Amino acid sequence: MFTGIVEEMGTVKECNRQGQGFDLCIHCSTVLEGTALGDSICVNGVCLTVAKMDGSSFTAGLAPETRSRTNLEALTSGSPVNLERSVTPTTRMGGHFVQGHVDTVGVIKTFKKDEDALWVTISADDSVMRYIVTKGYVTLDGTSLTVVDVQDDWFNVTLVSYTQSHIIMPTKAVGDKVNIEVDVLGKYVERLLQFNNVASPGSAITPQFLSEHGYE
Template identity: 60%
Template sequence: MATQMAAAAVVPSSIVSTSTTPKITASTYTSLLLSKAHHHRRLAFNPILKPSPLRLTFLPNKLRSTLPLRRTNATAPQTRCLFTGIVEELGTVKQLGKAPHGGFDMVIAAKTVLEGVNLGDSIAVNGTCLTVMEFDANTFTVGLSPETLRKTSLEELQSGSLVNLERALTPTSRMGGHFVQGHVDGTGIIFSKVPEGDSLWIKVKAEKELLKYVVPKGFIAVDGTSLTVVDVNDGEGWFNFMLVAYTQQKVVIPLKEVGQKVNLEADILGKQVERLLSGYISIWSS
């Protein structure tokens, strides 16, 4: 154990020698080495006597300085977060205004994602990982940098717009979707919406550079929603998926019209495999 700890032992005096240099005559014995400020004490057990319970009480020695502490203030160091792509609720944009840094500050009304929220927490807004800068009982505020506006469809939002919301994954969360980082790879355009019974087929056009990571029956995050790809057409540059009736009521995608943008994040596994293989290919081709 890396953390130094002082220990006090409570042992029956009839079986313990507490002298610093005990005489050991038994052929077999058990010794327990305890350390405190580099002074050692050896406890010799007489194997002839009946075993007696040994209780150890450990006292921490500067333990708090070595353990990670939970921080709940805005200056807490940022950590990498993961999401599942399972939307927790639809929030409503209440205010969107320019910020001094050149981006925008956005105020969103919500309920579920505000439970247990702290300053500095990450919340996915339409699949984009954003940091909570302010919050109250009914709303929270996030900042949108110029780069975020360029890379995502958030620039199209206005007061009254509905957005998908999801809190970051915790060790006790259920993994119902797939690993979503909240790092949008690019945007796609809704190409068609075709109902079939109570389900809805949606076709999305995407850039070739992003489409190469999209595979049939694979995962993709569309506006932060974990979805299963049905078909991919590389020649025409589109992929499609189906939304069942329940999902249509819980996410923002069905509310968008043909021609509107959606945020896209490809499965991270595909990008990692490509990165690894490109290294091997370059080595063998050289």
């Protein structure tokens, strides 16, 4: 699990495509601290397992499904990526619960500068729009952001100047794809409500039962 607070921007060192999947080698520094083989690192919102590492980079493999469901397929040597290590019991929860499981890929519709802030509008499909609410959380390329406005097929977020300099979003262009993960709490609520009208079995412990067994 992650928090959506990007620890550093790494750089793709190389992509070695092998059949339907490929290996991704990323140059970085901060996220290597305390990391061991088999640990998870969030790369642009995708939870990947560290398969190899040295003092300046790590390598992770991407399964065919990950390629088809995320924007990592578009990465090339030199591409910047958002990175975050998985949480520990002592990690500060500065963002929200992020699983690293991308729900869909959205498209950047507009960028708009507003003094020091940067407004970003993202279009997304119906499969996720019902989970996106005003003032709620959404994860874009691994970054936990607050939703400002929501319409039928798009929503927008705003980035303060500090955030702009610490994530990859400002390096993108209109039309580029972004990995979207919605707040999982909304999914759990929806699932529970599906069973709201299912009657619970009545208890076998009735006043008559207690009386018949010596309880008055």
